[in-house]
Amino acid sequence: MTNGEPALRDLDPASAALGIRIIDAGRGHCTARLVVTQVMANAHGICHGGVVFTLADSACGVACNFDQPATVAAGAAIEFLTPVRIGDELTATARQCWQEGRGGVYDVAISNQTGQTVAMLRCRARRLRDPRGVAERP
Numbered sequence: 001m002t003n004g005e006p007a008l009r010d011l012d013p014a015s016a017a018l019g020i021r022i023i024d025a026g027r028g029h030c031t032a033r034l035v036v037t038q039v040m041a042n043a044h045g046i047c048h049g050g051v052v053f054t055l056a057d058s059a060c061g062v063a064c065n066f067d068q069p070a071t072v073a074a075g076a077a078i079e080f081l082t083p084v085r086i087g088d089e090l091t092a093t094a095r096q097c098w099q100e101g102r103g104g105v106y107d108v109a110i111s112n113q114t115g116q117t118v119a120m121l122r123c124r125a126r127r128l129r130d131p132r133g134v135a136e137r138p
Helices: 013-018 049-065
Strands: 021-026 029-035 071-080 089-100 103-111 117-127
Touching: 013 049, 021 049, 029 049, 049 071, 049 089, 049 103, 049 117
Parallel strands: none
Antiparallel strands: 021 029, 029 089, 071 117, 089 103, 103 117
């Protein structure tokens, strides 16, 4: 990761557990990778959509939190364009499209090892009022 910022594994244990790796990141952008394994398959023998979504969401999370106040996803929509196979190496490329006040919009393109776009995600992000994160429930 660039600029000596913390690695994703230090920020997001769920993404690290899936084997997601940050390839490049900076303010408003991130590229992350994941190799699809057998345990990521759905009942049809292809990659579970939730895994593809998690890769895209993780890339977006790094892009919108890179050297900025705590930011979370406020909404997201994904389009699955073609099946992802076991063994595929997926690359998610997140880019900030818009920022105003506490809100932002990010687009994430997910491609396989041949460069084919397999999914696209649009995420609406929101900076938290409390920079320490979400308050604990009583």
